[in-house]
Structures are given as C-alpha cells and as structure tokens.
Amino acid sequence: MPVSNKLKAFAAALFIVQAFSVFGVPRGQLQVGFYSQTCPAAESIVRIAVQNAFSNDQQIAARLLRLFFHDCFVEGCDGSILLDNGSDGERSARGNAGLAGFEVIENVKTQLEATCPGLVSCADIVALAARDAVVLSDGPPYEVPTGRRDGRVSSISLAANLPDVDDSIELLKSKFREKGLTDHDLVLLSGGKGDSDPAINSQLLPQLQAKCPSNGDVDVRLPLDWTSEFKFDDQIFRNIKNGFAVIASDARLCDDKNTNKILDSYISFARSSNIGPSFKADFAEAMVRMGNIGVKTGSEGEIRQVCISIN
Numbered sequence: 001m002p003v004s005n006k007l008k009a010f011a012a013a014l015f016i017v018q019a020f021s022v023f024g025v026p027r028g029q030l031q032v033g034f035y036s037q038t039c040p041a042a043e044s045i046v047r048i049a050v051q052n053a054f055s056n057d058q059q060i061a062a063r064l065l066r067l068f069f070h071d072c073f074v075e076g077c078d079g080s081i082l083l084d085n086g087s088d089g090e091r092s093a094r095g096n097a098g099l100a101g102f103e104v105i106e107n108v109k110t111q112l113e114a115t116c117p118g119l120v121s122c123a124d125i126v127a128l129a130a131r132d133a134v135v136l137s138d139g140p141p142y143e144v145p146t147g148r149r150d151g152r153v154s155s156i157s158l159a160a161n162l163p164d165v166d167d168s169i170e171l172l173k174s175k176f177r178e179k180g181l182t183d184h185d186l187v188l189l190s191g192g193k194g195d196s197d198p199a200i201n202s203q204l205l206p207q208l209q210a211k212c213p214s215n216g217d218v219d220v221r222l223p224l225d226w227t228s229e230f231k232f233d234d235q236i237f238r239n240i241k242n243g244f245a246v247i248a249s250d251a252r253l254c255d256d257k258n259t260n261k262i263l264d265s266y267i268s269f270a271r272s273s274n275i276g277p278s279f280k281a282d283f284a285e286a287m288v289r290m291g292n293i294g295v296k297t298g299s300e301g302e303i304r305q306v307c308i309s310i311n
C-alpha cells in the first residue's frame with residue numbers, strides 16, 4: 001500500500017477510535033446469552049426476583065428502569081450507581097435523589113453468587129432487571145446483550161452532569177449525544193417515565209398538588225404518566241403534547257422542532273392508519289443502545305461479590 005494510503009487508513013482508524021471514546025460507544029463487545037454456558041440460570045433468576053418484587057409493589061418496575069438509566073449515564077453501565085460509599089459517592093448526587101430498587105438487585109446478586117459465584121456482574125443484573133420491569137409493565141420483550149463488568153469508581157462529582165429537569169432541550173440533547181444517543185433516543189427513553197413544571201397544564205397542577213404529602217415526605221411518588229400509570233404505552237407522549245407533562249424536561253421535548261416531530265410520529269393518531277413507527281419496538285432498541293454506553297468488558301473492571309461495594 002502506498003505511504004499516503006497507509007496514512008489515510010491510519011487517520012481513519014484513529015478517527016474511529018476517537019469517535020468511539022468521545023461518544024462513549026463501547027470498546028468491548030456485549031453479546032446476547034453471554035451467560036448461557038457459564039451460568040444458564042442467570043437470566044431466569046433475575047426474572048423471577050423481579051416478578052416477585054413486582055407482585056409485592058408494582059412501582060418497583062419504574063424504579064428499576066430509572067436505576068438502569070442512572071447507572072448508564074455515569075461512568076457507563078457498570079453498576080457504579082449500586083456502590084454505597086457515603087456522602088461522597090455517586091448515589092448521593094442531587095440528580096440521583098429518589099432512586100430505589102437497590103435491594104432487588106442485591107437480592108438477585110446473593111442468589112447468583114450462590115448459584116454461579118464470581119460470574120455475573122451487577123451491571124448486567126441492572127440491565128436485565130430493567131428489561132424484565134419493562135416487560136411486566138406491558139412493554140416490549142427484547143434480548144439484552146450481556147457481558148458487562150463492574151466498575152470500581154463511585155464519586156459524587158462524576159454524577160454532576162446527569163440530565164436535569166431544569167435543562168433546556170439543547171442541553172438535554174447534547175447530554176444524550178455525549179453518550180452516543182440521538183434525539184430519537186431522548187424522546188423514546190423519556191417515554192419510559194415529578195417536579196411541578198412551570199409550563200404545566202393549569203388543570204393538572206392542583207390535582208398533583210393535592211396528592212403531595214403535606215409532611216414533605218420525598219418518598220411519596222406521583223405517577224409520571226398521569227393517565228395510565230403502571231402500564232407501558234405511548235400515553236405519556238400524548239400527555240406531554242397536551243401540556244400534562246409532570247416533569248419539566250418532558251415538556252421541553254415540545255420546544256425543539258426535531259424532538260417535537262419525533263413525539264408526533266409516535267402519537268397514536270399518526271399511527272391510526274398503520275403509518276408511522278412503533279413506539280414499543282423502537283423503545284426496545286433505544287434501551288439496548290443505552291445499555292451499551294461506556295461498558296467495561298473483557299479484563300476491564302471486575303465481577304463484584306456484592307453490589308454495594310467493590311471487591
């Protein structure tokens with residue numbers, strides 16, 4: 001190969017490597033059924049534990065889905081959100097307030113360590129549990145590529161840049177792009193999920209405020225999809241368009257030409273003649289893409305013995 005072509009090939013390779021590290025796309029490879037030989041029961045152990053938790057409390061589905069998002073957006077999907085290291089840890093960041101479902105993940109980990117010790121990462125448990133939670137809420141079934149390894153770092157400062165309810169649509173879009181996700185992913189994944197929004201529909205606000213606990217208990221949760229709580233559907237998109245977004249950042253999706261167009265494309269009337277994309281199928285793909293963010297594979301990271309602390 002002539003030298004100039006070699007240089008071009010090298011520059012192209014360098015660009016790809018840089019693009020991958022800039023956009024947080026995985027360096028390693030995940031695969032569906034990663035544990036099928038080494039721990040064949042892994043996925044069913046997760047599924048049964050999530051089903052049991054769901055039969056006690058249906059809200060666990062939303063908690064597990066949110067946990068996955070918050071794990072992936074800080075240090076990649078590496079279980080760093082599970083580490084419990086006090087007020088300096090990732091969990092203590094403002095953006096992580098109200099996260100829950102940790103005990104379900106830890107319970108699965110205990111079972112997995114008894115069945116196949118040292119093999120299944122906490123990061124994969126979070127990803128599988130989120131999928132099982134989506135399915136239990138009538139969401140789409142989909143296969144989860146696995147093989148993530150657990151991170152060893154948890155720091156409050158690393159979580160400072162999480163998407164925030166007060167972010168403008170431009171900032172939300174750029175925070176998703178930094179993770180290798182598109183505007184489409186932003187809309188789709190936001191559809192999977194309460195502050196009072198300044199632009200909130202005036203009929204809804206008093207209804208929401210009436211539900212707020214007068215003692216300021218932050219553990220009381222209001223449904224984000226006001227009309228079909230516990231059910232996975234595209235109702236949240238219609239609510240957002242009608243000014244019934246409970247979270248300010250959801251309402252911001254209407255502020256931008258592109259995200260607004262994407263919202264419209266998923267609203268049922270647009271699909272009444274079977275035209276338009278399928279929210280469920282596209283949501284599943286967006287979940288898989290989110291699950292690829294900055295993953296550690298191969299010899300990176302570790303497989304934790306317990307999810308709340310590094311080995």
Ligand code: HEM
Pocket residue numbers: 059061062063065066069097098099100163164165166172189190192193194195221222224247249
């Ligand atoms: C776009 C940026 C986002 C912002 C600013 C945001 C913010 C929030 C806030 C403030 C809450 C209420 C928390 C509470 O109850 O204390 C919430 C709940 C929730 N979020 Fe997000 N979120 C975003 C994206 C996402 C994504 C991508 C997902 C998952 C695919 C997600 C899943 C959820 C779920 C399931 C809940 C309900 C949790 C529960 O009931 O415990 N969010 N979000």
